[in-house]
Amino acid sequence: MFMNMTYMQIDPGKLKEFIAAIYGPETDAVYDKFKAMRSGYLLQSMEHPEKVISVTIMDSTADVAGGSTSSEYAAVFRAIKPFFAAAPSREVFEVVAEYKP
Numbered sequence: 001m002f003m004n005m006t007y008m009q010i011d012p013g014k015l016k017e018f019i020a021a022i023y024g025p026e027t028d029a030v031y032d033k034f035k036a037m038r039s040g041y042l043l044q045s046m047e048h049p050e051k052v053i054s055v056t057i058m059d060s061t062a063d064v065a066g067g068s069t070s071s072e073y074a075a076v077f078r079a080i081k082p083f084f085a086a087a088p089s090r091e092v093f094e095v096v097a098e099y100k101p
Contacts, residue, residue: 001038001094002058002063002064002092002095003055003056004058005053005054005090005091005092005093006054007051007053007089008051008052008053008080008088009052009084009085009088010050010052010083011050011083011084011085014083015044015049015052018052018080021083022076022079023040023042026079036059036060036063037057037058037063039056040054040055040056041054042054042055050085
């Protein structure tokens with residue numbers, strides 16, 4: 001399992017609009033078409049609320065590579081780009097251990 005982590009800084013005062021854009025009805029329809037994505041999360045810093053991390057969970061490196069070049073990714077990126085205060089950065093992690101209580 002792999003996690004695609006996209007680190008973003010959002011313009012102050014636009015966070016609610018950003019969340020609606022990244023996880024709203026328009027993008028939900030896009031996510032439904034993207035079968036390689038298991039799930040997605042949006043994390044927000046407690047200390048710096050303008051900093052967020054989008055986490056997408058995928059099964060393989062091929063899914064990660066294909067996802068970042070897909071038309072679905074491009075559509076979501078277009079929807080959220082106006083909210084960026086700085087260029088986002090991205091890093092992929094492999095899950096090497098898991099704890100389930």
